[in-house]
Amino acid sequence: MFQVRIHGRGGQGVVTAAELLAVAAFNEGRHAQAFPSFGSERTGAPVVSYCRIAEQEIRTRAPVEAPDALVVQDATLLHQVDLFSGVGPDGYVLVNTSHTFEELGIADFVSKFRADRLLTVPATEIALRLLGRPLPNAVLLGGFAAMTGAVSIDAVVAAIGQRFSGAVAERNADGAREAARVVEQERSERAATD
Amino acid sequence: MTHDPVRFYQVGSFAAGNRLLDQGQRTEQSRRGRSNSLTSGHRACQGCGEALGARYALDAAMRATDGRLVAANATGCLEVFSTPYPETSWQIPWLHSLFGNAPAVATGMAAALEVKGRTDVRVVAQAGDGGTVDIGFGCLSGMFERNDDVLFICYDNEAYMNTGVQRSGATPPAARTATTEAVGPEPGNEFGQGKDLPRIAIAHGIPYVATATVAELHDLERKVERAMSIRGARYLHVLVPCPLGWASASSDTIRLARLACESGLFPLFEAENGEVVDVTKIRRQVPVEDYLKLQGRYRHLFGDPGRPDLVRQIQKVADRNIERFGLVATGAEQEVR
Amino acid sequence: MLRQIEGSRAVAEAVGLCRPEVVCAYPISPQTHIIEAVGVLVKSGRLHPCKFVNVESEFAAMSVSIGASAMGARAYTATASQGLLFMTEAVYNAAGLGLPIVMTVANRAIGAPINIWNDHSDAMSVRDAGWVQLFAETNQDAVDLHIQAFRLAEELSLPVMVCMDGFVLTHAFERVELPDQEAVDAFLPPFEPRQVLDPDNPVSIGAMVGPEAFTEVRYLAHARQLQALARIPELAEEFEAGFGRAAGGLVTTYRTEGAETVVVALGSVLGTLKDAADSMWDAGVPVGVVGVTTFRPFPAAAVARAVSAARRVVVVEKAFSIGAHGILAGDVTLALSGLDIRVDAVVAGLGGRPISEASCRGLLEEAAAGSLPALSFLDLDTHLVARELERMVAQRRSGPVAENLLRDIGSVSGSGLAVARPGSQKGAR
Structure with a gap:
């Protein structure tokens, strides 16, 4: 079972992100369970959602305590919420930011994670450019797919197409593919420096 | 040749007798084949205004709908005296659910009929003043606001009579009830704004609102008929004297209902879509004392020393109604009549 | 059709397939998504004919349902928590009148302190009202139970409440097999009321009943519940034959054979408990899980059969009778009277407190070791209390x-x- 926790703020589509991820896994014929951290879905408030992906029926209803992957949709949460709780040294972390970890002031903290599994994507910038709105959720999932391989980018794009329609679907899909390229490039750069 | 003028009015009542009218103008109650929606044998007190009001109103509604009527009934005297198991006085389909939900139950009935395309069957809901202005008020306001196809009839006897005469939101100032006893410096019910439900109903902008009493049978039946000719939420507020709660003679029920109007304490009017469209003028205005003195619930206001100050305050209430609704005919209007 | 879908939407789809004629809506978390989605079905014309009534309170929601049902319409509403309490008088009334209304309860705690998260205090507070109460373990269950609920309610002329854990299920996005209309129509015939308001055959419903017959009226309500106890397994079988999957019934069992310890629970926590039970088996400690699907009427015989081979039973429940004991545990204890089986109650998940896998495992270990007290509270912060x-x-x-x-x-x-x-x-x- 692959477990994901998504952090963001109300209005950024945190819950939708988990649902899209679940649909992507479902599209691949797998079992998935997405659910929000309940009741705090107010604009601007910290919000958490979860997604589990597995090859067999998912029975547990417990919140995800030890995620295999973490998606941070809003980097301003880094200093407010204990985002990394339960993430092991092999965990994947994807942060939506156009800054470096040094600039965010968490370089020391994140040094304990594997460099090829700790990546950033300027998803809000991509979303603003493509969608005209700062909605990073679907874009980030492209990066997530590229980083973890837990779902394919095609399944993510298909899920986006099922959820949205017309230009919104197309541009989100474009954003997701762009984020995937960013992640792949970033990872190859990291691999080169390692 | 000399002749005596025909007296159309019964002495003291101003009501035209049915026998003097054309067949078509006579009341439903005078018709042999009336539906008797609330039939005889029930357990209401002698002189019960509510029993009269319910039979008048529902028989008129039955005539207006060609017998295609269902009723929701709130808990209260009417429900209790009409249906001790296994007997029932209702000859129409009738459902009692709770004290405070008759308007919502009626909404459900109307919704079911709408879905089933049964436009022939109409819905009436009925409650006393407690079930209308107090505990049922939220549901009633909701039913009004949605403009559900229901005629809601309030039989207002101005207190919780079934439980032993306790004050309701419709109890008038200074009236003695079991929870506003006639003791202390302010005997009886407080002087407040009251809860004027007909005007609250008008404020909802519903298609039809009317007041009536059991003293004016023609008027009551006409208003029911008018109400049933309209779709949407309608409200009829009927004053029904209660010999038990008002401590009045059983034989005075009709007289009291008439005096309530003639004194100005209970204005008779109709409103459509938020506007008053018709007012029944007072034909012979009487001071409120004439109305109050017949009722034991106001006994503490009279005698020696009595409370003439409180009577004056009640008169002010009547005067305000008269002014607000233009209840007293002007000279010009009187000449026309 | 197999879909990855939010629990609330899945239930709304299932309700739509059951063709309710009058649906009342009043918002309360975590039920709101259900009624919103039914509203879309009605407004878009997919569910037709149906009257969707936006009411002014839960009390009105149940009251409108009562009027509609008495008029012969299939009536549905949904609520939770304070909403269920606010309509309690009408909840009892619907059962007393024997009106086959179906209601979803998206289980949520009751205030004060105000809390929007999941537990079972709401449903438990009306357990004696005369409604059938079914508890869904998964969203698939929730879908299937609703379809069975309408059938059961209308056959026996009594109201049925389908309970599903608020947020945990209502807001969970997971795979659900949604049946097609033909299958549901084949299972659920049109509503043929036992009593109806009809101008051609006027009856009085809701008359006052005195001491001379009240006991008998109540006894008959009990008898109808006992009929439900017999009918529910039959309907579950019929459902399985028609839809190709098991759902409903009185109780479910999981790895109870050979288990000295059996844990009994209601609702979505069963999934987490099954995972914990598996890990106990892996560690060589056999633990079984029994889910109570039908809570009212209480299937005492079925529960006793399911746990009869165990030596101890631990009841995990998301509500309790304050000042007394666990509620489900009380029923289970009564069901097992005469058997040499110890029953302990563990109150868990109150007001949305997460029931973690580690905590479940811990309590099963304690249960298996026989070291649980008669009543305990999972993950209670004793320091805070002190x-x-x-x-x-x-x-x-x-x-x-x-x-x-x-x-x-x-x-x-x-x-x-x-x-x-x-x-x-x-x-x-």
Whole structure:
């Protein structure tokens, strides 16, 4: 079972992100369970959602305590919420930011994670450019797919197409593919420096 | 040749007798084949205004709908005296659910009929003043606001009579009830704004609102008929004297209902879509004392020393109604009549 | 059709397939998504004919349902928590009148302190009202139970409540097989009321009944519930034959054979418990799980059969009778009277407290070791409790309890981030 926790703020589509991820896994014929951290879905408030992906029926209803992957949709949460709780040294972390970890002031903290599994994507910038709105959720999932391989980018794009329609679907899909390229490039750069 | 003028009015009542009218103008109650929606044998007190009001109103509604009527009934005297198991006085389909939900139950009935395309069957809901202005008020306001196809009839006897005469939101100032006893410096019910439900109903902008009493049978039946000719939420507020709660003679029920109007304490009017469209003028205005003195619930206001100050305050209430609704005919209007 | 779908939407689809004629809506979390989605079905014309009534309170929601049902229409509504309490008088009335209304309860705690998260206090508060109460373990269950609920309700002319854990199920996005209309139509015939308001055959419904017959009326309500006890397994079988999957019934069993310890529970926690039971088996400790699908009528015989081979039973429940004991545990104890089986109650998941796999495992270990007390509270912060008790001894005006505890925690009430350490949530709200 692959477990994901998504952090963001109300209005950024945190819950939708988990649902899209679940649909992507479902599209691949797998079992998935997405659910929000309940009741705090107010604009601007910290919000958490979860997604589990597995090859067999998912029975547990417990919140995800030890995620295999973490998606941070809003980097301003880094200093407010204990985002990394339960993430092991092999965990994947994807942060939506156009800054470096040094600039965010968490370089020391994140040094304990594997460099090829700790990546950033300027998803809000991509979303603003493509969608005209700062909605990073679907874009980030492209990066997530590229980083973890837990779902394919095609399944993510298909899920986006099922959820949205017309230009919104197309541009989100474009954003997701762009984020995937960013992640792949970033990872190859990291691999080169390692 | 000399002749005596025909007296159309019964002495003291101003009501035209049915026998003097054309067949078509006579009341439903005078018709042999009336539906008797609330039939005889029930357990209401002698002189019960509510029993009269319910039979008048529902028989008129039955005539207006060609017998295609269902009723929701709130808990209260009417429900209790009409249906001790296994007997029932209702000859129409009738459902009692709770004290405070008759308007919502009626909404459900109307919704079911709408879905089933049964436009022939109409819905009436009925409650006393407690079930209308107090505990049922939220549901009633909701039913009004949605403009559900229901005629809601309030039989207002101005207190919780079934439980032993306790004050309701419709109890008038200074009236003695079991929870506003006639003791202390302010005997009886407080002087407040009251809860004027007909005007609250008008404020909802519903298609039809009317007041009536059991003293004016023609008027009551006409208003029911008018109400049933309209779709949407309608409200009829009927004053029904209660010999038990008002401590009045059983034989005075009709007289009291008439005096309530003639004194100005209970204005008779109709409103459509938020506007008053018709007012029944007072034909012979009487001071409120004439109305109050017949009722034991106001006994503490009279005698020696009595409370003439409180009577004056009640008169002010009547005067305000008269002014607000233009209840007293002007000279010009009187000449026309 | 197999879909990855939110629980609430899945239930709304299922309700739509059952062709309700009058649906009342009043918003309350976590039920709201269900009624919103039914509203879309009606407004878009997919569910037709159906009258969707936006009412002014839950009391009105149930009252409108009563009027509609008495008029012969299939009536549905949904609520939770305070909403269920607000309509309680009408909930009893619907059962007393024997009207086959179906209602979803998206289980949520009851205030004060106000809390929007999941537990079972709401459904438990009306367990004696005369409604059938079915508890869904999964969203697939929730879908299937609704279809069975309408059939059961209308056959026996009594109301049925389908309980599903608020947020945990209602807001979970997972795979659900939604049946097609033909299958549902084949299973659920049109509503043929036992009593109806009809101008051609006027009856009085809701008359006053005195001491001379009240006991008999109530006994017949009990008898109808006993009929339901017999009918529910038959309907489950028929459902399985028609839809190709098992759902409903009185109880479910999981690895009870050879298990000395059996845990009994209602609703979605069963999934987590099954995972914990598996890990116990893996560790060589056999633990079985029994889910009570039908809570009212209470299937005492079925529960006794399911656990008869065990030596001890632990009942995990998301509500309790304050000052007394576990509620489900009381019913289970009664069901097992005469058998040499110890029954302990563990109260868990109150007000949305996450029931973690580790906590489940811990309680099963204790249960298997026979070291559980008769009544205990999972993950109770005893230190926090002790501090407040001390404060109450120390000063007369110790202040409001809930606010004191929150101040002690250094947090304001919270998001489900309890998992991600509530202590770190300062200023989150």
